[in-house]
Amino acid sequence: MWPNEPQFMGAGTDKCERVCSILYSLRSLTAASAQNLEGTETSVIVMKGSAAFELATGLSRVVISASKRNGMRCSWGPQVEEMLHRLGWRQHLTPSLVSNVIDPFLLTHHSLALGFFNWASQQPGFTHTPSTFHSILKSLSHTHHFCVIHSLLKQAKALNFPIHPSLLSSIIASYVSRNNAREAFSLFKGVGPLCAEIGGPTCNSLLAALASDGYLDGAWKVFDEMTKRGVPFSTLGFGVFVWRVCGEGDLDKVLSLLGEVRECGSEINGSVMAVLIVHGLCRASKVSEALLMLDELRSMGWKPDFMAYWVVAAAFRSMGNVADEVKVLKKKRKLGVAPRSSDYRDMILGLVSERRICEAKELGEVIVGGNFSVEDDVLNALIGSVSSVDPGAAIVFFNFMVKKERFPTILTLSNLSKNLCRHGKVDELVEVLHVLNSQNYFKDVEGYNVMVSLLCKAGRVKEGYSVLHEMKKRGFSPNVSSYNYVMEACCKEDLLRPAKKLWDEMFSSGCCGNLKTYNILIRKFSEVGQAEEAKMLFYHMLDKGVTPDVASYTFLLQGLCQEDRLEAAFELYNKSVKQDIILAKDILSSFISSLCRKGQLMAASKLLCSLNLDIGHAESHIILLKCLADAQEIPIAIEHLKWVQEKSPSMLQDICTGLLASLSSATCPEPILLFLQRIQDVFNFPYFEGYVQPQIMIIRNMMKTLHDSAWSMEHDPGNINAPNELGSIHGPPIFLPPGNEIVEIYKIARKSHELALRFCITSKPKSEASEAHRSSGIFKYIDQHGNLMNQLTMTPMVPFKQGHAAYACAEWLWMHFEFEGFFLCVLTGKLSPSESVV
Structure with a gap:
């Protein structure tokens, strides 16, 4: 009934193998029960209690473990699907099992949760239920995958699944x-x-x-x-709403709102509400109405405090209406109450927490403008958050705080600095630091280091260096972090000579460099073609007893490869092997990439073949083979794979899986596809059978059809068949993550859309029939090409991030034509190659 248990080639870790062992035990239990239950749905009946929990736990661990193989992060890919297929559970998946795997085990692994959900939908006899939809939506609910969530919700609605x-x-x-x-x-x-x-x-x-x-x-x-x-309404929710309604200046509408809320019995802070209402009316130039509203609010029991009266008085003052200003101030003294700072504290911190930064800023400006009491944590929150949208207002809050002889926290200062730099307000940052320094804010070496780091991050290297001298004048000795900040800034600004001078000054002051110091200079020397200087620093580091790390080796190896100093590079790599095998393994991929960039493909191949299997790993071989494919050095690549097959058949499988996955980042996918076809011919892998060659033909045919149609519409506007020719693009479902060649298809496709629509709008059809003929062609094309986009952008095998060219083009289709097929396809499973590939 069950296939033989497969060997988990390259399964990753002993932990993964133990998990697989548990799964096979459970599978055997299900198989034995099946014989006794005479056709009953054993997966539903048997898998309960601890067994069901163990199975869900085991499957989730397999998914997570497989997703991390070859150094990959937790993301769905062919290697995960391959592992799941090998387990042999496909015929016995149940909705409860799928939902239990996702929730709770994959809730925080959003890509894996979506991939597992889609993979399950492709399995024989499996149908999603409300529980599976609930689990995947729960996982995605805290992500930015809005389009996928939208599609899932529509699908659930179409299936009458309650959420x-x-x-x-x-x-x-x-x-x-x-x-x-x-x-x-x-x-x-x-x-x-x-x-x-x-x-x-x-x-x-x-x-x-x-x-x-x-x-x-x-x-x-x-x-x-x-x-x-x-x-019930909250002070924040209703407050922001009525605040903005007041901005329209309709007093009757505001009064109607207040009446409805009072009837609801919501616990709303009346004093805070009074400030928001009169502020909104004054902003709408309805100052007289704001004055009337003060009395109305008081009669409702929402007694305005001094802050509300100040807002109205300040509005009259700005209008030059002294008489009414005095009138309001008299009312303030007679009828107003002192504001409770805790009320406004809760409101402002709530606004910041809800990311209503503009509202927090406006309320903060009222408090500061009227010189009302405010806690330090509120001012810190205002400075840090408001600086992201209005640096000028943040500086006002900062000055108000300092004037009260209170100072921001280091975190607030860091956020203010970052946002000032982002808005190009570097001079303002320097002034902030000078103000704090004059107030003795920086009292020790660590405090001064904060100042140095902020200046250096802002590109003010000279000012940062001057702080080092100021520290010495005040009796403080700069430590290695002090020098590192300035040295890193010098290297970033290509000030190599000052960096060397600082190096000498540091050692003459009795401060020895640490690992970061050496790495800063080794990296810069390697980048500017001074690998010998970098090498000398490396050995100086060893003499001083500082142990190099991955960055040290990586930077120097890149510099040596850039200057074609292969002997020195191999000697350095051998040193890393002697130091730490794990370290050598970590830097191998970068080293192979550096060799390949310089065209040293044979050298890279020989290096990999000379290493023990516990050092070499699939990722480094994949990097080399991709470069060999791009360089059309197929014979060398085949010989290299033969060596791999001889030494480690399991690694060969991992390499081929990785080559498939690498198509998503390929500069041009066709060389890799041709290489995969050659691998199929030589090694006879069923994994690629009937897959690679059709993709090559589809790409070429689509490129030609799209290009010809776009050219025809642009250069022959009288040809009413041109848009309709776009509808002829069709073909079998494909799985090909877009490289640059596919991106070109998208560019041409987008141009085709725009030209076709312009063609319909500007041309005058001879009849309604010809208009319909053109339109049907365009939208037939949109539908056909939209389905292609589905496969390329939303396939569960390689989910693409927002911002990717393919995603952007697909999103453009959805926004302009409300075409949702490429989101719905992830539910149907019709577009995945899982069945034919694995």
Whole structure:
């Protein structure tokens, strides 16, 4: 009934093998039970309790372990699918098992969770259920994979699968936290009746986000739904909403809002609300209405404090209306109450936490402008967060803090420095540091090192160096970190001579360099073609008893290879082997890359063949073979693979798997495809059978068809068949991660879309039939090419990151044509090559 247990070639670790052993034991249990249950669904009945838990645990460990092989991070790939196929569990997957593997074991491994979900959908007889959808959505709910989440939700809706409100709440909150409030609202609209179950915190966050982003129509709908369902409002959620509504200047609308909220019985801080309301009205130039609102709020029980009266008085003062300013100040003394700093502390920290930075800044400006009391942690939060959007306002908060003889934390200063540099405000940063220095903020060596590091990161090397002398004048001795900051900045600015001078000064001061010091200079000397200087530093480091690390060897090996000093490079690598085999293994791939970049392919091959199997690993062989394929040195590559097959058949399998996966980063995929075809011919791997050659032909045919159609539309606008020719592009489903050649297809395709649409819009059809003829061709092409995009961008075998050219083009299709096939395909499993490849 079961296939023989396979040998796990290159399975990775003993841990993985132990896990596989557990899985086979459980599989045997299922097989034995199957014979006794006479056709009953044994996977559902037998796999319960501890056995089901062990199975889910084991499968998850296999997935995670396989994803880390060959130095890869936890991401889905062919090696994971291959391992799962070898286990022999495909016929016995159940929805409960899939959901139990994902939740809890793959919840934080989002790529693996999605890959496993998609892989399961491709297995014979398997069908997803609400539990599997719930588990994958739970895993993705805290990621930025919005398009995939959107597609999964639509698929669940089409299948009438319910989604638990707590999960919907998590997804909406994730959208909001990543500044995607409109997408969150789009989801909220479809589940409005579940508003109460989704919860007050999430609904209030969405309400505030929509209002903050200026999408008041959506905010009103959320407000109405919350009111209808009895969801309580928070000070932050309703506060931001009514604040922005006040900005429209409609007093009646504001009063209506306040009346509805009072009826809901929500616990809202009336004093904070009064400040937000009058501030919003004053910003809308409705100052007289703001004055009336003070009395209205007081009659409602939301007693305005001194801060609210100050806002209105300041608005009258800015208008030159002294009489009304005096009138407001008199009311303040008679009717106002002292503001409670704790109320505003909670509000501002909440706004910062919810990433409503503009609102936090405006409220902070009111506090600072009126010279009201504010805690240090609030000012630190304002300085650090506001500096990311408005450095000028952050400096105002900083000056207010220093004027009160209070100072920012080191973390706040670091964030302020980073954001000032990002906005090109380096002079302001230097002034901030001078102000702090004059206030004796930097009191010891560690404090001065903070100042030096910030100046050096800002590119102010001279000022950073001068701080070293200031330290000495004040009786402090700069330590190795002090010198390293300046030395690293010198090298970054190509100031090699000052860096050498600093090196001499450091040693003459009795401060010996550490590993970082040597690595800084070795790297720079190697980069600028002074490998001999770098080599001398390396051996000087050894003489001083400093042990080189991966970076030390990597930088120097790169420099030696760049100057074609192969003998010295091999001697250095042998030294790394003697020092630490693990270290030698870690630097091998980089060394092979350096050799290949200089065209030393035979030398790289000989090096790999000379190493013990415990040092050489598949990744370094893959790097060499890709370079050999690009250089069309196929005979050398085949001979190299024959050596690998003789020494380690398991590594040969890993190499071939890695070559397939490497297509996603290939500069041009065709040489590697041709090389894989040659491997198939020589080694007769069933892994590649019927796979490689069709891909080559598909690429070439598509390039020609797309190019010809685009050219025809651009140069022959009278040809009404040109757009329709795009619809002729078709072919079998392919799996080919896009290299530059595929990116060119996308570029041509995008141009074809634009030309075709322009053709439809600008040309005058002779009849409706000809118009329909053109349109059908265009959208037939969009559908066909969209399906191609699905396979290239969203295949579970190699999920691509946002920002990738393929992803960008696919996203462009979706935005312009609302074509969603390339997201839905990950659920159907129809486009994966798993069945034919493995």
